[in-house]
Amino acid sequence: MIEIRQTSPLNTVQDLGRFGYRRYGIGTAGAMDGLALAAGNRALGNAQNAAGVEFQLFPATICFQRDAAIALTGADCAATLDDKAIPPWWVLPVREGQTLKLSAPMRGARTYLCVAGGIDVPEVLGSRSTQMRDAFGGLSGRYLSAGDVLSAGPHAAFRFRDSFGFGIEPPESALTPNLHDWAGENEVVLRVILASEAPQFDDASLKAFKTASWTITAQSNRMGYRLAGPTLRRPDPTEMRSQAIVQGVVQVPPSGQPIVQLADGNSAGGYPKIAYILQSDLWRLAQSTPGRTLRFSVVSLDDASRARQQVSQYLNELARFSSHCRMQVGR
């Protein structure tokens, strides 16, 4: 039992998303940084897709009404447990009555709280993610508010090898090449594959797309990010019919300034698509805040597939190494 003592709006229960219902106009929702959520779950021995809490507005205070095991992943929000500092990407036991405090991250945007057994809210259409637009899923289809109580699902009992818990290596240091610069001195690099309407843009625009620096504007949230940079021109401005779109698609509206559709994005749209960001790189965007600059790097489908394999190997290694830090109880 986890009591939310204090929270800002916009914090929700999320798993990896609701798939298979886009044709009915129902988007996936799910964690913006799905890799952080999956990593926290694997480190706890949960199913990768177990639900956790996504925090994107701070501060937040959580009180544990029962002993539990938790993982904090994603942005480092200078967490404290009963005023004792908890390093980022940390997996630890908590005792009944302890208080966890999360502050606004210095770097990064979103922090995930996973619990052993996962957050136990009802599955709706195969997922526990909060679908804000249609107000279902998660905890009653809404943002968390002070006084909410969440429970953890069943899980095998274990104890920690170190009473302080253990850390897991974050993706920016585990995945190569390191394309993510938390300090903000360099651009965050996002790998893309070109989309079907890319050839409709003029050469200068295509070149600008691939080489320019793009700034994340303040109009960026779970639905999508609007980017600012050189104007991308499509000589034949004929409007297209709406068609299915997916998370990570980069669309170019008539303004010539790209939009990236994200977790709570539309299920269909008619803006021309210039590229798709690799699913394996979406966490980098999810952790980039307005004002950060991005660069796109065009890669092949084979590269995309290798990137995906690398992520899945990383998660498997986390699970394997983490299992040595937890000891089964009652054997």
Next chain:
Amino acid sequence: MSEKLHRITAIVDLLRRHGIGAFELSSPDESIKWTFEPIASAGACDALTPPAIAESDLVEIVSPGVGTFVARHPAMSRDLAAVGETKREGECVALIQSGRIYRPVVAPFAGAIVKRLASPGDVVDHARPLFLLKRGNAV
């Protein structure tokens, strides 16, 4: 069995942290006895081991296991503990990386970090001294 082993290593850690040289635990069906060389001479072959410490208010913070010494978490912008900084009992002062995992190095007492005895990237053994901690709140 793993449960029992876990308890034994936990007891070893406690004995080392508190500088206890000998300890015996008996129950009706088993008994176990630990004896330690003093910390300062136990690691005499290690060039980085500090000379014997005369003042009893200085405590070594030792590595919880084998791995690479990490002073700064890759997602943080500063070291977990700086020389001169005061730490509370049980606070994390550094990490030992092994594969994708970091084990915590924690302060056994409240006190000030007097010296760091290992460099980031060093591969360290179990119980290798990593910091000197001065008991109490002042350096």
